[in-house]
Amino acid sequence: MVPRLVGLALGLAFLSCGMPAPDAVGAGPVLRPSQLSFLARTEIPPGQDEIPVGGLSGLFYDPEEGRFHILSDDKGDFGPPRIYRVRLDLDLEPEPSLEATVEDWIPLRGWEGRGLSMDPEGLASAPGGGYYVASEGWVRKGLNPFLARFDPRGVWKDEIPLPSHVRIGVHGGPRQNRALESLTLTPGGRFLFTATENALRQDGPAADPGSGSLSRILRWDVEGGRWDRELVYRTEPVHAAPTVSGGLATAGLVELLALDGDSLLALERSYATGRGFAIRLFAVETRGATDVARFGSLQRVKGLRPVTKHPLLDLRDLGFPLDNVEGMAFGPRLRDGRRSLYLVSDDNFNAGEQVTQVLVFGIGPGS
DSSP, X not given: OOOOOOOOOOOOBOXXXXXXXXXXXXXXXXXXXXXXXXXXXXXXXXXXXXXXXXXXXXXXXXXXXTEEEEEEOOOSXXXXXXXXXXXXXXXXXXXXXXXXXXXXXXXXXSOTTSSOOOOEEEEEEOTTSSEEEEEOOBGGGTBOOEEEEEOTTSBEEEEEOOOGGGSOOSSOOOOTTOSEEEEEEOTTSSEEEEEESSOOTTTOOOOBTTBOOEEEEEEEETTTTEEEEEEEEEOOOOSSOOSSTTOOEEEEEEEEEESXXXXXXXXXXXXXXXXXXXXXXXXXXXXXXXXXXXXSOGGGOSSOOOOEEEEXXXXXXXXXXXXXXXXXXXXXXXXXXXXXXXXEEOOTTXXXXXXXXXXXXXXXXXX
């Protein structure tokens, strides 16, 4: 979430959309920028019900239901923390169109009384049903980010303990509103990835218009029950300086989408007051990067090799105004055989100033 607004050819194995792929790198076609094509967009209105629709920050597609499950980052200001079940119907004939229908919502329960602050930002499907949820916490109040599992009814099951250096400490820890924003499960269900939006305080500065930030990508081995890798991802700088003195300027890693146990798509969001949003999509390869799990501070790492990232798309090139895009998920296979990719924006419950955008892309043969 950002604060409420005022006024290649790549050596990357790509997954088929049918049977789940293994978590080792598989043999698939190479993903290139030319294979990513914009299809359609729509907006989801906030609605007039007692529980508004907004704050959409993470999502995944359930092929058995034919529905998307979309997480709201409502901290309890407009309703309970919740997950919406949404139909996103794409029609490519005669002209591409996208229609969204919010069918119902599931409250997240059982986290209360645990000394936690719920700021849900990342969502993934848990094997066997249910949800993984990543929360940014509330650093300024001393409340840590967390990663937890909820059952299909939204009831708390258990928590995945975070490494100590990712928690609030005397000498470091996450920054306010720049903690765990992303979450993704590999197609085979073996690994769960999350990442800090910006550098931990002990690792380096936050992103600004002059430089990026050193985020950490963490990989949880679901079968082994442990954090088995921790890698560094260098974000882009804020795309422009604010137009007013003291204006907001922020950028960071807001979503990951696993292709397999080593390859990811990464979504970066940048915002500057008076300049609007810049949203960029990258392909990420983690093999060969330095495992920094044993280092409480990156200042102690010599010869650091971040993950490799390759630009796929700058959404500003699409030619229409962008909002606060934070969520990303694969959808169903398209009729022409391509895979679909869905992006969703968080309107910060700021009706009149922001909107909830849904964008859909096709991924398929290209030059």
